Amino acid sequence: MTPLVHGAVWGVVIATVLVTVAVFSIWFERKFAARMQTRYGPTLVGPAGLLQIVADALKMMQKEDILPQKADPMLFRLAPPCAVIFTLAAAAVIPFDEDVLAADLDIGVLFLLAVGGLVVFPVWVAGWASNNKYALLGAMRAVAQGIAYEIPLVLSAMVPVVLAQSMRLSDIISVQAETHWFVFWPLGPGLIAFVIFFICSLAEANRIPFDIPEAESELVAGVTTEYAGMRFGLLQMAEYLHTLIASAVAAAIFFGGWDGPFASGLHWMVLKTLVLFFMIFWIRWSLVRFRSDQLMALCWKYLLPLSLVLVMLSALFVYVRAMDA
Amino acid sequence: MGYFIDTARAMAVTMRNVFRPPTTVQYPKEDRVRPERYRTSFALVHDASGDEACIACLACERICPSRIITVKPAGKRESPVTGKKRNYLEDLTLDLNACIFCELCVQVCPTDALIMLRELAKPALSREGLFLSMERLYANESLAHSWGTGSRLMEMQDPKRGLPALEPGREAPPQGVDPIADGVS
Numbered sequence: 200m201t202p203l204v205h206g207a208v209w210g211v212v213i214a215t216v217l218v219t220v221a222v223f224s225i226w227f228e229r230k231f232a233a234r235m236q237t238r239y240g241p242t243l244v245g246p247a248g249l250l251q252i253v254a255d256a257l258k259m260m261q262k263e264d265i266l267p268q269k270a271d272p273m274l275f276r277l278a279p280p281c282a283v284i285f286t287l288a289a290a291a292v293i294p295f296d297e298d299v300l301a302a303d304l305d306i307g308v309l310f311l312l313a314v315g316g317l318v319v320f321p322v323w324v325a326g327w328a329s330n331n332k333y334a335l336l337g338a339m340r341a342v343a344q345g346i347a348y349e350i351p352l353v354l355s356a357m358v359p360v361v362l363a364q365s366m367r368l369s370d371i372i373s374v375q376a377e378t379h380w381f382v383f384w385p386l387g388p389g390l391i392a393f394v395i396f397f398i399c400s401l402a403e404a405n406r407i408p409f410d411i412p413e414a415e416s417e418l419v420a421g422v423t424t425e426y427a428g429m430r431f432g433l434l435q436m437a438e439y440l441h442t443l444i445a446s447a448v449a450a451a452i453f454f455g456g457w458d459g460p461f462a463s464g465l466h467w468m469v470l471k472t473l474v475l476f477f478m479i480f481w482i483r484w485s486l487v488r489f490r491s492d493q494l495m496a497l498c499w500k501y502l503l504p505l506s507l508v509l510v511m512l513s514a515l516f517v518y519v520r521a522m523d524a
Numbered sequence: 525m526g527y528f529i530d531t532a533r534a535m536a537v538t539m540r541n542v543f544r545p546p547t548t549v550q551y552p553k554e555d556r557v558r559p560e561r562y563r564t565s566f567a568l569v570h571d572a573s574g575d576e577a578c579i580a581c582l583a584c585e586r587i588c589p590s591r592i593i594t595v596k597p598a599g600k601r602e603s604p605v606t607g608k609k610r611n612y613l614e615d616l617t618l619d620l621n622a623c624i625f626c627e628l629c630v631q632v633c634p635t636d637a638l639i640m641l642r643e644l645a646k647p648a649l650s651r652e653g654l655f656l657s658m659e660r661l662y663a664n665e666s667l668a669h670s671w672g673t674g675s676r677l678m679e680m681q682d683p684k685r686g687l688p689a690l691e692p693g694r695e696a697p698p699q700g701v702d703p704i705a706d707g708v709s
Contacts, residue, residue: 235538237547485534 202302206291210301214287221439224476226252232484262428267330270425274328279426279433282321286440289314293447294369296457296465307368308360311448312353315403318441319345322405322412322422325434329425337421340491341412344402347498348409352399354506358392359452361513372456376463380455388512393453395506397475400445402498404438406479408486409494446475552644560671563625563640566618566656567664575605577637580613584629584638592619593629616661620654631681633674642668 226241226249233240241248266272292307294300304310319342326338359381360366363374375381381389402409405421413421423434450456450471459467489497549556571577580597598614616638629638641664648654656664 231542234542234546237541237544239546239548239550242550481535481538482531485538486531 206301221443228480235484259428259432265427267425269330271328274324278321278325279430282437285317286437295468305367308366326422331425333418334422334424337412337418348399348402351502351506355392355395357510358513375455376458382453385516388509392509404441407483408489442479447472562642563670564645565641568661569665573605577635578613579611583632587628587632590622592622616658618656631677636673640670642670
């Protein structure tokens with residue numbers, strides 16, 4: 200198989216699986232959130248309400264396709280599919296197993312962060328094109344937050360890159376398989392870098408407690424205010440996909456990807472991704488929203504300096520190890 | 525650091541809740557405990573001797589704050605049960621559309637003829653569905669009754685008066701003790 204065919208086939212498979220998991224995670228989230236609040240959650244459609252999300256999707260497709268009178272028609276229509284495409288594109292370089300990956304780029308982490316950073320654009324475009332003050336305010340907050348948290352995100356992702364001395368994701372995983380997972384080794388920097396990476400991923404995906412771009416109590420629904428039907432559905436799906444892919448990336452670069460005790464393989468990667476994904480839901484339904492200034496203070500005053508120190512520490516670690524050898 | 529500790533505590537609280545049984549009651553699929561004085565619709569009842577209890581005295585029609593009760597007396601005739609002459613009802617209608625469920629009509633009923641039901645509240649599909657004709661009121665007699673009857677409610681207002689002797693299995697309040705007046709003077 201040529202790399203192109205290999206990439207195309209696995210790309211389609213991985214994208215389909217990711218979208219399916221993201222869609223059904225909405226059902227899981229609703230059930231889980233309900234149990235946290237000692238409710239039942241969806242129970243009526245299908246066994247245990249499992250088909251609720253299918254019913255919701257059918258409902259959304261039937262909704263009128265609303266284009267606000269003063270909206271920019273092209274940008275307004277372009278934003279939701281772009282959000283999904285940019286988010287899914289990042290999944291191309293994530294290795295789920297030694298063979299289960301679409302493209303094994305030697306600049307995998309760079310590609311991942313670059314494409315992941317693009318997600319800010321559809322959000323901004325959606326807010327701008329809606330021509331609605333709440334949507335615009337939400338978009339401005341999303342951009343401010345996205346740019347701010349991009350920096351500690353990139354720096355914390357640099358820690359595994361420095362430790363593995365490679366940007367290729369499969370190299371990072373094989374180095375972890377040979378030594379230890381980077382979250383445990385070197386103890387300290389790896390763990391803190393993971394926490395920073397995880398926090399920044401939440402902020403990038405605008406998930407609670409970093410959801411001021413769509414703070415319902417202030418901004419109606421933020422950038423999605425003017426969207427209805429499947430366009431709204433796509434924007435929502437982009438958010439869930441983003442958190443799912445961020446979990447997969449964290450599992451790959453900090454938790455050793457497919458490497459695991461007993462039998463290494465795809466199942467370990469899937470398990471680690473789902474556990475991190477579950478953590479995101481758990482955090483979401485336990486915490487309250489940050490205030491704008493608290494959000495910025497956390498990023499610029501704590502996460503950014505800390506992640507810089509971590510990059511230097513890991514570089515020092517690699518240097519000392521090279522000197523010893 | 526304090527924020528991280530609080531985060532962990534918040535997450536512990538939510539996870540504890542996940543393992544608690546849901547408190548949701550799937551009403552109306554699942555019946556919930558109804559209080560003794562839960563009241564929904566109305567019924568007209570027969571007295572202990574099996575005769576129609578209503579004597580068409582118009583007390584309910586007069587006291588109704590939203591004026592939804594219409595009573596048409598039939599005049600005096602001999603009771604088929606006791607043989608005595610008494611008043612009978614020709615028609616009584618009650619329009620639940622405007623009812624405020626104050627239970628005043630039940631309270632003033634001198635013969636305990638009009639009572640309220642302890643059944644589950646049932647919605648109606650039209651305004652006519654909430655209109656209670658005399659046939660419907662008598663048909664409701666077989667359903668679960670609420671606690672309140674005219675004599676019980678009047679006794680509650682004035683305990684000295686006591687219940688009429690016909691209440692089986694219920695003791696008269698002890699003489700000379702007024703539970704309401706005790707606390708005041």
